[in-house]
Amino acid sequence: MSVLGRFPAGGPRGSWPAEELAAQLRRRGRAATVVMDLDSDMFLVVEQRHEEAA
Template sequence: MSHTVLERFPAGGPWGSWPAEDFARARRDEGTDAEVVMDLESDAFLVVVTRQTPEPAH
């Protein structure tokens, strides 16, 4: 499995504002399985989707 970042949002948004969650919800409403994760190194919220990678043939 791998993750694709759809969008980044700074962690220091205004109190009560959840732009990453709002963006992810809009993507889910469109049928994309998006979720929000925290990137501690960049202090940002990432909206990501998980991609299934095919298993190599043996």
């Protein structure tokens, strides 16, 4: 899995930068998704590599 972006969980109300980045990457054909890293209190935009999916 590759981390493509990190965003603090306490962002401004109504702001979804991790979701926005993931959507941009998906429009470009990348399999990006957003996950929450509870240990660091960050939203991570990640992409699973093809060899990891098997």
